[in-house]
Amino acid sequence: xxxxxxxxxxxxxxxxxxxxxxxxxxxxxxxxxxxxxxxxxxxxxxxxxxxxxxxxxxxxxxxxxxxxxxxxxxxxxxxxxxxxxxxxxxxxxxxxxxxxxxxxxxxxxxxxxxxxxxxxxxxxxxxxxxxxxxxxxxxxxxxxxxxxxxxxxxxxxxxxxxxxxxxxxxxxxxxxxxxxxxxxxxx
Amino acid sequence: xxxxxxxxxxxxxxxxxxxxxxxxxxxxxxxxxxxxxxxxxxxxxxxxxxxxxxxxxxxxxxxxxxxxxxxxxxxxxxxxxxxxxxxxxxxxxxxxxxxxxxxxxxxxxxxxxxxxxxxxxxxxxxxxxxxxxxxxxxxxxxxxxxxxxxxxxxxxxxxxxxxx
Numbered sequence: 001x002x003x004x005x006x007x008x009x010x011x012x013x014x015x016x017x018x019x020x021x022x023x024x025x026x027x028x029x030x031x032x033x034x035x036x037x038x039x040x041x042x043x044x045x046x047x048x049x050x051x052x053x054x055x056x057x058x059x060x061x062x063x064x065x066x067x068x069x070x071x072x073x074x075x076x077x078x079x080x081x082x083x084x085x086x087x088x089x090x091x092x093x094x095x096x097x098x099x100x101x102x103x104x105x106x107x108x109x110x111x112x113x114x115x116x117x118x119x120x121x122x123x124x125x126x127x128x129x130x131x132x133x134x135x136x137x138x139x140x141x142x143x144x145x146x147x148x149x150x151x152x153x154x155x156x157x158x159x160x161x162x163x164x165x166x167x168x169x170x171x172x173x174x175x176x177x178x179x180x181x182x183x184x185x186x187x
Numbered sequence: 188x189x190x191x192x193x194x195x196x197x198x199x200x201x202x203x204x205x206x207x208x209x210x211x212x213x214x215x216x217x218x219x220x221x222x223x224x225x226x227x228x229x230x231x232x233x234x235x236x237x238x239x240x241x242x243x244x245x246x247x248x249x250x251x252x253x254x255x256x257x258x259x260x261x262x263x264x265x266x267x268x269x270x271x272x273x274x275x276x277x278x279x280x281x282x283x284x285x286x287x288x289x290x291x292x293x294x295x296x297x298x299x300x301x302x303x304x305x306x307x308x309x310x311x312x313x314x315x316x317x318x319x320x321x322x323x324x325x326x327x328x329x330x331x332x333x334x335x336x337x338x339x340x341x342x343x344x345x346x347x348x349x350x351x
Contacts, residue, residue, distance in 0.1 A: 017310040021303055043236060046280040053278075114249065140253035141260070147278035149236040149250065 045147055045166040052157045053145040055080060057135040060112045060120050067135035071109055073161025077186035078107040080155040081131070082143055084115045085123035087151040093170035094127045097154075100176065101130035106183055110134035113143050113151055154179075158186035210247035215255060222262050229258050229271055234283045242285055254283075 047053075056069050072078055081097060083090040101108045110131035112120045117136055124134075137143050146155065156165040156179070165182045167175070211230065217223040230244035235251040243251040243258075254275065261271040275283055287293045330338065 015310070015314065018303070018307050021306060043280060043282055046277060050277075139256065140249065141256065144250070144253045144257050145278065147280075149279070 042168050043149055045163075047147055047155075047163050048166065050163055052080070052155070052161050052163050053142075055109055055111060055135050055142060057137065057142060060110070060115075060117060060124075060134040060136040061129075062121075064133070067109070067133045071107075071133055073157050073159060075159065076107065077156060077158050077164075077183050078109055078132075079183065080109045080111065080146070080157060082111045082113055082146070082148050082151055082153045084113045084151055085119040086115070087113075089170040090152045091123075091127070093152055093172070094130075096171045096173055096176050098128055098130040100171075100180065100183075101132075104180055104183075106180075107132045111142055111146075112136050113148070114138065114140050156182050156186055209244050210251065211244060211255065212252075215252075215259070217259055217262070222259075225268060226255070226258055226262055229262075229268060230255055232272070232285055233258070233275060234285050236279055236283060 052072050054069050055067055055072055058066055072080065079097075079100065097108060100106050108131045110133070112134055114137065115123075120134075120136065124131075135142060146153075150169075152170055154167040154171060155163050156167075158164050164186045165179075167179060171179055209230075211227070217226055227244065231242045233243045233254060235241045235243045235246035235248055235254070237248050237250050238246045241251075243254045257275065258271055261274055266274065272284065281288055281290065281292075287296055289297055
């Protein structure tokens, strides 16, 4: 038997609003998740444009004098590099750092994070020492003051002692020129 | 049966209790109990920046221990709790705070859910209003001859069924 339709059909478009909102959220999450060169551990540093924290402390090298804050931001830009012997990416970036220090003549200050001093020195004996000075950050206090979240990290400090850039993770050979441009801009 | 219920209860208790153990080492305790209590409060508000979803109270990562040491150092230096928070935020950004502050970057976080709720309520309201058929829009034209015949047939049919 036929039925007579008395009810008007409900419009469907309002249903689309929550669906579209949900779709938007899913799309955004999928985009952020699948983005190729996004490192989820990356955090922007709030220290950019601020005066560099202290690097003062005892040297990692035996017989060398203490590292002082006068070494950072005096007479030209410096790179402050946080590393440890147990950090594999530090090993990866070491040749690039060496090149920057030796060939481009950039002053490199090392902060050796919570390393056994012997292991730290052995690391440099094996790979060479491109640093002008290395402070042994035994307690991690220096690194935490710089807002370091992982190793390696490298800061560019200009001649006034202001942080102009932070490089997160190892400096890869293809990133060298970019970093050098920033260092030259800071002098 | 009681045994089974007890087991189930115990299992639930374990599941719901979650990770109870803090990562704070006994040696980290501060001499002053009042300072220690404040330090523990602050630990629980600060995110371990490498584990991302744990506080530095819960995390046994190196950096979490370093940050706890920094909190204690600032407390010993006489900082108030907000000063300690600001000190760490100045180095790690607002991301270290487990309770996100209201700032342009977090507007979506703060206003997104209420906005979605309002959108949903509006959508439902519109939908319901459209669905109701107002009386004055109901068809008021007189039945056509054809409809009259069909109506009569239906009524007869219904009567027949009732009598049978």
